[in-house]
Amino acid sequence: MSPQLCPAPLRPLLAGLLLLCVPAVRTGKCPQQCVCDQIQLTVACVNKNLTHVPPTVDEITVKLDLRGNDIQELPTGAFRHTPYLTHLSLQRCNIRTVKEGAFRSLGRLVFLNLAHNNIEILYQESFDGLSSLKQLMIDRNRVEEIQPGAFSQLGFLNLLSLTHNQLVYIPNMAFQGLQNIKWLRLSHNSLNYLDTEAFAGLFTLTRLSLDHNELQFFPTETMTRLPEVTRLDLSYNPMTYLGEEAVSMAKLTHLFLDHMSLQDLANTAVSKSPSLTHLDLSHNQLRVVQPFSAGSPKLARLSLGGNPIYCNCYLRPLREWAIRSKVKLMGACGGPAHFSGESLDAIHPQDLRCQSQEAMLKAEFEEAIRITPPPTEKPENKVKCPANCACEAETHHSSCENRGHTKVPRGFSAATRLLDLRGNHFHYLPANSFPGVAQVVSLHLQRCRIAEVEGGAFNGMKGLVYLYLSENDLTSLSPDAFKGLPQLTYLHLEKNRFTSFPKGAFKLLPGLLALHLENNAIAKLEPASLSGAEGLRGLYLTGNAIDHVSPRALERAGDLDTLHLGGNKLKAVPAEALSEAGNLGELRLSGNPIRWVGPNAFRPLAGTLKELYLDNMGLEKMSRDSLAGLGPGLRSLFLEGNQLEEVPDLHPLSTLEVINLADNPLLCDCPLLPLRMWIEKVNLKVRATCAHPPELKGRRVKDVHVFKACPGGESLPSSPAVAPKLSKAPKSTKPKPAHLNGPRQVKMVRTKSKPRKSPNPKPAAAKKTTERRRTA
Template identity: 25%
Template sequence: MAAEVHSTKTRLCLCVFGVLLSMIPATFSLSCNVPDLPCLCEGPTQGSGDHIEYHRITCFLTGEWNVTIGVIPLTRSLILSCSHGGNGTEEPADLKEDLFHKFAGVLQNLTMRRCKIGNLPTEIFTDLILLQRLLLTSVDLNGERLSAIGGIKKNASVKLYSNKLHSLNSDSFGNYFSNVSSLDLYSNSVQEIGNGTFAMFPSLRKLFLGNNTISVVKEGAFSGLQRLSELNVRGNPSMFDGSWCLFKNVPFLTTLDVSFTGLTNATQFNCAPLVHLRRLLIHDNNLTKLDGSVFALMPNITFIDVSNNDLEYIHSSAFHGGLNGLNHVDMSGNHLRDFPILAFESTPNIKSINISYNYLRVIKKGTFSGQASLQTIDLSFNRLHTIDMFGFVALDNLTMIDLRHNNFAIFPENVVWPFDIQPPHIPIKTFLQGNNFNCGCHWMFYIRRGEFKDTYPFFILSDNSTWTCKAPSPVANKPMMTLPLEDFWCPYYNDEACRRGSCECYSRDVDEANVFFCNNNTMHSLPNFPANTFMFECDGCLIDDQVTLQVGAFQASARLTFLVLQDIGLERILPGALQEFPNLQQLDVSYNVLNTFSDDIITNLTHLHTVDLSNNRVNSLSSNTFATNLNLTTVKLHSNNLKTLEDGVFNSTTYLEVLTLHNNPFVCNCSLFWLKQWLQSHLDVVPQLYDVKCYVNSSNPDLYPIIQVADLDFGCYNPDVLTVQEYNAVIVTSTLTLLFLMVGAVTFRHRRAIRVILYTRYGFHVLHDDDDDDVVLDNVRWEYDAYIAYSDEDIQFVLENIIPILEDDDNLRYKLCVRHRDFPPGGCIATTIVTSLEASRRSIVLISRSFLQDEWRLLEFKTAHQRVLKDKRNKNLILVFLEDLTKDEMDDDMRYYVTANAYLSTTDRLFRENLLYEMPRRPLGEIHGDVDER
């Protein structure tokens, strides 16, 4: 019996394995003939039988991997990965000398990850004559077990990431002369490098020692590396503590990376000639200065990165000394407040200079001068506010200047003028986003008006659509290039109040009209501004209250358009006080103590569109207050003492868009009933509508939203307002509307049942998808109309309910695939399930507890579900629940499907109709003309 169970389980595993194998891309094979070892083989590339050779094999080692490696097929690239150190334990494994002997004439790449190695024999790699790449990462190597590396004979790359190397010396890599060309010891714990450590690698061209803790480097550490071209020691923060001239034994270096090493001075770079050096990376250190000719012993240098240091000083000759090949310099992220002039006069081929993220304030005359090859200058994220004349000059090939996020108040005109450029010329992209632009004065107005590009076609202001104004205050944070031309103002100092600093004064570019902002209690009385004043704003500007505004308070000005008199203690505005400003458009007298606002204060101000009387003590307004102000769009009356408003006060405000009335102590009586009606017809005009409240009667201290107060409570309601006929019409209309809504609600709630009945009983299709039901004549994959998946315990339900509905009906005879009846004897169950499902137009899955406990039945559901996901057609899968089940009893796929899709229940009295509704419209037999005649 046990043997039979084992045979059944084996058969199940092989069948499922076959199904999974069919889903894997053809470029991979799982039949690597590696017993008891999970491997993934890519290829093969050549050979056959026992001599097959794979392109790459990846094996996941969990047991006695040091023994089983010998059974892995031949491969060019072998990747061995261990999950628990290897050898089935956490203990390291001693490798055998002939462990990789069988791969001698084939293996080119060998990788071992997290496989803890004990003994590493010296001769283990000597037979791998084709080995080009060796990667041993996290294998617990230490400095006493590296002699095998010296035995590599091929010109190979060796990477020993994340091991336990602490110190290296002349004995670490054995006594062989290796042909290793690249050695990477990144991310170990190396603290000391002794004399002659790398003497066994005369062919070494690249050496990586980054991310260690190197603090001691002996004088002969790099001796013998006459071919070394790239040295990387980044990420060793104590490497240069009291060290000697480290690089004197590596004269052929072309790339040197000493970033993140705690370097505090640059003497290392002029203590020995590095005449072949091209790239020098010294970023992210602690350098505070660059002395004169510091790079003079690197005459062929092309790239210097000294970014993210603490540089405060650069000598004017730091880049002198015949650096004819220097192309790129990065000094970003330092503390430079000044930059020397003519610093690059000895670098004729310089192309890119980056001094971003410093503290520069001024570009002095001659700073960037005569560099004919210079293409880009990055000065972003500094504190620049000035560029001197000839700060940029004779830069014939310049294509980009980045001045973003500095402190320029206006466009730095000296970026433009010094250039003696004759067209045609490559356009110079200039970036200035994030500066503190004052959107006024002639340059900004000139740019906004679009004339800049016509006069200077060789300049492109690439990001001017993002420029925002920081001043003047009324336009702060507004985009400059969409700001109206009349909002561009220059500082103005021709008035006494402006000269004293009592007011912020501007003159408008477009027409030289004056704009004045006076705030913060700086004056004893309102000033007399010039007649061409366009805007006057006083927000709490008076030391003493201005109780009355009378005629002659200001000099008459036909230009005055905006007048703001906030918080100056106004109690009265006399008639005629504003009549000398016939073009006034905005009047703001908020936050004062006005009790009245008479009819004749704003009479004949026909251009007025905004009046702000909020936060005063106004207690009434007559019906003629706004009678002559036909263009009003905004009226603010909130936070006053208004108890009533005369009927008709807003009759002339045809264009009113905003009316604020909240925070007033209105009394809802018959004289205010008109306001409720007006509010009902202007709901979109009144913000905070439900804060417009009133007292309903004197005995109730509570306030109620006017719009919600009953008409009867206003005390003037007429019961005859509606005629009997109108009343009856309202009743009939309301009844019909309610009946229509009830019918619609019932129809919506039972919409599926209605569609099912219309389809199954009358053949009428409503939103029924037939896109795969009629076009099947040429589709050879269909054998069945439906596949029935069910538990053995539910076979009786299939025989008594499913088959009679779908196969025995005289009108619709569907062809079903039933396991007990239609599966071929002796076949692989998994394969038969997959092929039968693929040959069926629908999959009907009968769910019960016994179904959920049967692994074969779950395979049927998962295969049907995968088909739905592949074809993106939910209708292909029909779930039928034979009993009530909770979602906790289902697996994740079924729970997800039931949550997102409809399913059938046998307890539904329309179960038969619902099942037929989910089936194809026409059975296969009807389409192919082979319906049985009974």
């Protein structure tokens, strides 16, 4: 009925009915003291003297800023009204206590900042519920205690920052549960002791900051538990001596030991860190430094600035070694007078002489009387302990390491948390080998010559989380070998004698997340290899003899995030098997004899794969679409040390953070134009150099001009670099196979060499040379 036909008395009623049909516009709630943005879904209540979290914040808020208030306690369920928060800022709020479950409803939170508060203890349930958290800042508080399990719910955390607190001691398993941690910052505390297992379980940690603390000795045993760390900062700690093989970290590339009190260091101090490229010893008290042993072949930069280095005959071995090993020496001479201030890298070895026999004897005397500080003696604690073992009441540690025991000792305290039995001669473990130690969290049985584990050997160890059976003689495991270990999370079986995957041995381990089987002799992965271990997150099989992976080997491995298959005998990418691991984030195939990667090889991992290692395989060809499907999710791609002349299409990889194409014989001609165009678009340092044609050998792909002559290359900017002068053509332009070249380390800092001035070769000439090489 139209309004014109409607009788006048009915018109108000009709208007009211029409209003009821109009949907109401939603108006969000906003606390009176705050500023709310209904479009960005943010609420800011900064410096408003609030004493509690405002309960009227709109439920759909995603970012809440409460900085500068007076919220002294966060009660249980403090944020239950805002379940959609992703970012929460609580700096300078005078917070003293975080009650159990304070953040329990924040399952979507990815960023939490608690800096500049008064928190003293991190309780077991403090961060319960933050299952998606990626960054946690607790800097500049008064934290002096981390209770076990404080971070157990933070499985996705990438960054944990605890700088400028009052930590003196880090107990074992303090960071248990941080399965994806990348960077741990503990700078500016008062740390003087780290338990051996303080960082146990941090298998993804790549960077550790311990600078500005009170550590007097390098914590060798503690650091060996960090297999993936590449950067370690120990600056501003009062260390005076670095002993033999003190630093034993396989992947460490950058070590900072500057601004300490080092007076001496052994020449084998870093020999167990074969990947080390940068060592900073600046601003110490070193007068003489000996050449480092051959254990660090990749060392490229040694910083000695700020040391009283005496440039005489005692420095000559170091200088000669640096020249021979191509190590850049940073720093200057502190004496004698005629060399004072002279750059170490500029002095010729033959000029380094001792002034006289008397001066030489004096220097030798000074070296002889240098005293190495004795280790601090720990007070003895009376505690129940078997004969020929050492037990500590305060730390709950019991150790019988390398004591020649042939049977597992009995009689340990029931409160024991860490039990270290390494280096004994047990040969086999019978049932019920560990009575009365239900609270042990970490059990070490490395190098015990164990050949058999009887069913029920670990009965009663209900609290065991870490079990180390590495470097033994195990060839198989019974289905009941791990009976009675409901909490076991990390199992180490590397360096045994397994020739087949011990499938079926893990069905009683419902909580198993990481399984280490590196350096065995496993030949293949059969169907249902992970039966009973479907919740596994990390599977490490580097250094076996695997030449076949069944398409069903990884079935039901839906939670698998990390798979290491490097150093095996695979000849093809196991694409069918990978289709069962739909959540894989890191895949390592390094060192397998894979010569060809076909199209869509990694498509089963589209959307999840973040790190892909295809280095040092002798790879000769990749299909243009071999990386199809990986798209914007891939963060790191390693292709160095192969035989690639061309590379696949990289354009879909729009969010790469790391790419390495070094040590490939790239052919700088038109087929490589897509790579050159891609390099121009990304903000990355791409290590890619030409190997052919000969006149461009050694030049960076980005710097050569030849691509401008290719169809489609006209838009490329003119290269600022100048081509090198042409010399006589070599007899053979074929590159040396990769296996004849020693392994080379990727240098993080490159020194730029000045190009020699010469006219650029004509593109046509470059093309002709290439055609000659192809038809030769």
